[in-house]
Amino acid sequence: MSRKVHVEKTVTINKSAAELYQFWRDFENLPYFMKHLKSVHVINNRQSHWIEDAPFGTSVEWDAEIINEQENQLIAWASMAGSEIKHSGSVQFQPATGERGTAVKVKLEYESPAGIIGEAIAKLFGEEPEQQIGDDLHRFKQLMETGEIATTEGQSSGR
Amino acid sequence: MKAVCWHGANDVRVDTVPDPKILNPRDAILKITSTAICGSDLHLYNGYIPTMQSGDILGHEFMGEVVELGREVKNLQIGDRVVVPFTISCGGCFFCQRDLWSLCDNTNPNAWMAEKLYGHSPSGLFGYSHMLGGYAGGQAEYVRVPFADVGPMKIPAELSDEQVLFLTDIFPTGYMAAENCDIQPGDTVAVWGCGPVGQFCIKSAYMLGAERVIAIDRIPERLQMAKEQCHAEIINYEEVDAGEALKEMTGGRGPDACIDAVGMEAHGMGLDAFYDQAKQAVRLETDRPTALRQVLLACRKGGHVSIPGVYGGFLDKVPMGAAMNKGLTLKMGQTHVHRYLKPLLEHVQRGDIDPSFVITHRLPLEEAPKGYEIFKHKKDSCIKIVLKP
Numbered sequence: 256m257s258r259k260v261h262v263e264k265t266v267t268i269n270k271s272a273a274e275l276y277q278f279w280r281d282f283e284n285l286p287y288f289m290k291h292l293k294s295v296h297v298i299n300n301r302q303s304h305w306i307e308d309a310p311f312g313t314s315v316e317w318d319a320e321i322i323n324e325q326e327n328q329l330i331a332w333a334s335m336a337g338s339e340i341k342h343s344g345s346v347q348f349q350p351a352t353g354e355r356g357t358a359v360k361v362k363l364e365y366e367s368p369a370g371i372i373g374e375a376i377a378k379l380f381g382e383e384p385e386q387q388i389g390d391d392l393h394r395f396k397q398l399m400e401t402g403e404i405a406t407t408e409g410q411s412s413g414r
Numbered sequence: 415m416k417a418v419c420w421h422g423a424n425d426v427r428v429d430t431v432p433d434p435k436i437l438n439p440r441d442a443i444l445k446i447t448s449t450a451i452c453g454s455d456l457h458l459y460n461g462y463i464p465t466m467q468s469g470d471i472l473g474h475e476f477m478g479e480v481v482e483l484g485r486e487v488k489n490l491q492i493g494d495r496v497v498v499p500f501t502i503s504c505g506g507c508f509f510c511q512r513d514l515w516s517l518c519d520n521t522n523p524n525a526w527m528a529e530k531l532y533g534h535s536p537s538g539l540f541g542y543s544h545m546l547g548g549y550a551g552g553q554a555e556y557v558r559v560p561f562a563d564v565g566p567m568k569i570p571a572e573l574s575d576e577q578v579l580f581l582t583d584i585f586p587t588g589y590m591a592a593e594n595c596d597i598q599p600g601d602t603v604a605v606w607g608c609g610p611v612g613q614f615c616i617k618s619a620y621m622l623g624a625e626r627v628i629a630i631d632r633i634p635e636r637l638q639m640a641k642e643q644c645h646a647e648i649i650n651y652e653e654v655d656a657g658e659a660l661k662e663m664t665g666g667r668g669p670d671a672c673i674d675a676v677g678m679e680a681h682g683m684g685l686d687a688f689y690d691q692a693k694q695a696v697r698l699e700t701d702r703p704t705a706l707r708q709v710l711l712a713c714r715k716g717g718h719v720s721i722p723g724v725y726g727g728f729l730d731k732v733p734m735g736a737a738m739n740k741g742l743t744l745k746m747g748q749t750h751v752h753r754y755l756k757p758l759l760e761h762v763q764r765g766d767i768d769p770s771f772v773i774t775h776r777l778p779l780e781e782a783p784k785g786y787e788i789f790k791h792k793k794d795s796c797i798k799i800v801l802k803p
Contacts, residue, residue, distance in 0.1 A: 267508070269506065269507055269508050269511070355508060356508065386526050389526060389529075390525075390526060393525055393526075396519065396520065397504075397520045400504060400506045400507050400519070400520055401440070401504040401505075401506055401507075401520050401561070402439070402440070402486065403438045403439055403440055403486075404438075404523075405438075405504075405520060405521050405522065405523045405538065405547075405560065406437055406438065406523050407437075407523055407547070407548045407549055407550070408437070409435060409437050410434060410435075410437065410549070410550045410558060411415070411417065411431045411432045411433065411434050411471060411550050411554075411558075412419070412431060412467075412469040412470060412471060412550060413417065413419030413421070413427070413429035413431050413468075413469035413470075413471065414467070414468065414469030
């Protein structure tokens with residue numbers, strides 16, 4: 256049974272569309288805030304190789320290609336033919352009213368075949384893919400607005 | 415290091431835990447010199463704030479000396495003596511830039527938890543549940559301070575710890591509560607709750623021009639402090655009906671502004687108070703809004719209601735009809751501490767106020783469990799405890 260995950264999320268970031276676009280356009284930056292993304296290697300101006308962490312110590316890899324882009328407004332990409340999973344995504348940057356930053360809208364779709372990779376992808380997104388993408392976007396916002404990602408990982412406790 | 419850890423309702427312990435480390439470029443590590451137990455820590459102690467985990471380090475009122483700095487903190491130096499706001503703020507988001515520091519968008523790593531309950535997430539707080547960030551608190555020998563280039567304020571050497579410690583929370587909280595009353599010349603302000611925040615509400619209301627302040631509580635020594643230290647008129651609600659007394663004292667009109675400095679664990683006299691105790695005990699209600707109900711009924715038509723008392727969840731039988739039909743203005747929120755640090759420090763420096771008047775107990779950090787217990791039960795005339803690591 257193939258599995259399909261489709262998520263849409265929007266967050267407003269207190270930076271210009273141009274700054275946000277430039278950061279995102281370099282796909283090698285994405286793993287900084289996309290938690291499950293292990294690495295993205297940019298092959299050329301349109302193509303890149305993505306490696307996503309998956310449960311059970313495995314990973315899923317695919318090649319992606321930019322299929323549409325409008326400078327400072329939109330980037331859309333999709334996995335290339337023959338990939339193990341079908342993935343596509345887009346990000347739109349729209350200036351908010353009254354110079355209140357930029358609304359960033361992300362759409363992601365994963366379609367995976369039956370079998371172990373399908374299972375892995377399903378596990379990866381768990382019950383709440385919306386929340387995971389929401390968290391990724393929160394981290395993108397934190398990174399852009401503050402230069403770092405708020406964390407408590409590694410702090411002291413009495414546990 | 416030694417740290418005060420939460421292990422469940424009515425169970426705090428002084429544990430030995432690893433020293434904090436710099437985790438992000440804008441972090442600092444402080445060696446704590448003074449730290450206090452807040453009334454809102456009792457909501458944690460009593461088990462009414464969700465998303466606490468056993469082992470969490472408590473404490474959000476603390477100050478100390480900078481011992482380590484992340485590479486992006488340029489405005490502080492090792493050895494600086496600072497107070498730290500209990501709200502953690504980034505300084506760069508929509509809300510920080512509008513002086514709404516406790517609503518910072520970027521400091522709660524667990525924003526999704528708060529979003530589920532509140533729709534949106536407020537800022538992260540020190541030592542106040544995972545829903546509000548899960549940050550280790552400052553009832554400890556050392557603490558990690560995130561966004562240390564924004565929050566901490568340096569303190570001149572001539573001021574003692576006790577004079578400035580409460581700039582971290584309760585003084586600004588009382589002050590903002592009074593500011594939210596929009597006090598006009600001639601105004602009478604009523605304050606429910608004479609705990610430390612209530613005391614600062616009274617002092618602040620006078621500082622902002624109130625003509626009369628009336629304080630309501632049931633604990634004799636707290637009423638006495640309100641009267642003698644803060645010059646409030648007082649009502650003991652166990653002796654008289656507070657609503658009637660307020661009407662009588664204000665010529666039937668009611669106070670121009672009312673402050674609920676009690677929050678979610680109110681006590682009361684009527685059937686409604688009993689009802690709330692029972693419902694909260696079996697978790698049918700998260701908060702006991704006994705004080706808030708009285709506030710809404712007592713406030714004069716067109717008056718201001720200010721709520722510094724902490725509410726966490728859902729309230730039963732709040733007389734919204736009174737609030738609406740009397741045209742009340744309601745203002746509330748976690749304190750925007752950063753906004754008040756400098757102006758209130760100046761008040762302390764000028765000698766307008768010495769915030770140390772609320773302190774009744776000074777204990778070594780090791781005695782924190784005893785401190786929580788006497789503070790909770792208001793034993794030994796306890797009003798405010800300062801812990802010394």
